[in-house]
Amino acid sequence: MTELIDRTGTETQEAPVVELSMQQAVNRALRVLLAEDPDVLVFGEDVGTLGGVFRVTDGLQKEFGDRRVFDTPLAESAIMGMAVGLAMNGWRPVPELQFDGFAYPAIDQIVNQVARMNYRTRGAAPMPITLRLPSFGGIQAPEHHGESLEAIFAHTPGLKVVAPSDPGDAYTLLLQAVRSDDPVVYMEPKARYWERRPVQLREPDEPIGTSRIVRPGRHATLVAWGAMVHRCVQAAELAAEDGVELEVLDLRWLKPIDAEGLAASVARTRRAVVVHEAPLTAGLGAEVSALVTENCFRDLAAPVQRVTGFDVPYPAGPLEPQYLPTIDRILLAVQRTLEF
Amino acid sequence: MPTHESAGQGSATVDHLAPDLARTMYRHMRTARDLDTEAVALQRQGVFPAYVSVRGQEAAQVAAATALDPSRDFVFPTYREMAVALAYGVEMVGYMATHRALWHGGLYDAMESRFGAINAVVGGPVPHAVGWAVGERLRGGEGVALACFGDGASSEGDVHEAMNFAGVYGAPVVFFCQNNRWALSVPNERQVAGGSVAARAAGYGMPGVAVDGNDAGAVHRAVSEAAERARRGEGPTLVEALTYRVEPHSTSDDSARYRDEAEAERWRRHRDPVDLMRRALIEAGYAGEAELDRIDAEARARAEEIRDGVSTAPEPDGSELFTHVYRETTQELARQRRIWQEEVRL
Secondary structure, three states: OEEEEOOOOOEEEEOOEEEEOHHHHHHHHHHHHHHHOOOEEEEEOOOOOOOOOOOOOOOHHHHHOOOOEEEOOOOHHHHHHHHHHHHHOOOEEEEEOOOHHHHHHHHHHHHHHHOOHHHHOOOOOOOOOEEEEEEOOOOOOOOOOOOOOHHHHHOOOOOEEEOOOOHHHHHHHHHHHHHOOOOEEEEEEHHHOOOOEEEEOOOOOOOOOOOEEEEOOOOEEEEEOOHHHHHHHHHHHHHHHOOOOEEEEEOOEEEOOOHHHHHHHHHHHOOEEEEEEEEOOOOHHHHHHHHHHHHHOOOOOOOOEEEEEOOOOOOOHHHHHHHOOOHHHHHHHHHHHHHO | OOOOOOOOOOOOOOOOOOHHHHHHHHHHHHHHHHHHHHHHHHHHOOOOOOOOOOOOOHHHHHHHHHOOOOOOOEEEOOOOOHHHHHHHOOOHHHHHOOOOOOOOOOOOOHHHHOEOOOOOOOOOOHHHHHHHHHHHHHHOOOOOEEEEEEOOHHHOHHHHHHHHHHHHHOOOEEEEEEEOOEEOOEEHHHOOOOOOOHHHHHHHOOOEEEEEOOOHHHHHHHHHHHHHHHHOOOOOEEEEEEOOOOOOOOOOOOHHHOOOHHHHHHHHHHOOHHHHHHHHHHHOOOOOHHHHHHHHHHHHHHHHHHHHHHHHOOOOOOOHHHHOOOOOOOHHHHHHHHHHHHHHHO
């Protein structure tokens, strides 16, 4: 770490900038967490010896031993059930479910047990569990290996849900999630695992539920999370060539949603387009649209537009790019809102 | 191996129990019986919206609880565990509060009691027991987890996943199945393929023991041995206590629609675990009639005290809707709490 002396003479530490992929950034955060808190346990299918199918836990078992980082048998419900019991014995579990679609077999434990145990026990048994869930599509994976479950989790009382969009946020938000005493579903966008970027390894300094303006603009706000943030930035870059300045707001936290940040941005731009991979109907875009409408009704110059996956299952390889929101569809929605 | 046919047909075995312990077990069983009777009455009076009786299962429940060490072990109950709770030392007004629907998980402190919150997902808490036990070993502790479930829950995937995990990790868990023959309306032969829950243990690399669930001494021995084995680091055991649910599934159920009530009546009259225990104490010379009558009177008084306590316990304040959803609440939930304050509480 680079140590600096600020003007008042007290020592401060500036977070170093390193070039990392998201997969490496998550790995880095897990190392910090395992090192700082002896109660943190990392477990799941293939996370130990192999280092995870995405290598996110690479080297952790070697560094921290097979008592802190360990493989489980292949049963998602028991992985989450075990996390509940570990939490009841004072541990801070960080389980991984290998792919989003395989969280469905664990939904009972996640919704009926993890999310409710603090409530059911009136605070006697907190659940400081962070479920790491490689999420969303874009890698033309087999069925069930690319899904968007955020609306299900966000709909569940007791859970908090976060989806980082870049390596820097992935690092900081994972620290924040694991240190939280509430259960958090941490959705890692698989499609963004590999691109390396200069990253500042920042300690969390904002409250849970804070969004981030990734790119400022004044003509409309694009609201997104996970891998769709990058796509929105690409759309904004293209729009800028035509003189349309789009603000890109990365929601980051899907529960709690930053209603204030959202309203502040849309109050400025007067137009909003929400973009997500999940199917349209009852997707989180509906929640975003409702929040914007409730909070910015008088500011709005056009109805909120939604650009989402279609109401179909995530399709196979060559059809996936036609399912996921494209840059063209985003720009068409922008055009609709501008011309309304 | 005992079967449902043989269960409760002999006498309770108490010779291996210290007289004090045997008398204590009887006291708990009698208290649970009286409290159960009071609870059914409270449902009839409209104080409880519904109740699930443990009648006939007092031996299995009390014996399992008294085979554990409440200072270091941990019980993971489902919803029909009243006598386990009582014998384990759980604060019983708080426990019975769940049946008055004051709070789903009960109002006792689950962590202080080392007795998890009442859980209505049968099978759901079984992997919790495994996680707790794995965590206990990681800490170097000597505690043992007792996972409670029934013959119905033995069909749940979670129970099988949990047993496999426990086998793989050698976790200190006692899987305690109370097979009361009826999973609501479905009898064992249409619930448990192969006919034995205990036999399933072999597939998970652990011993499986079937015991006469109406013989408190037999259950106590089986659970004690399983707990000691787990404590020694030798891994999990599955204990299946064969017993019988003499009451309907719940006060909302009509068991005459699916079973011959004469069968339940035979269990009630001739295989009653509390009667068996009482007789065994006298035959073993552990207690005389007079002493047992005195215990009965004390049990009755305790049951009435718990009944009165739960009947008059205050209802939770509406603000508790919001209090425990999160450790760190959200702005949105705080906003909704204000709506409740302004539009509901008035």
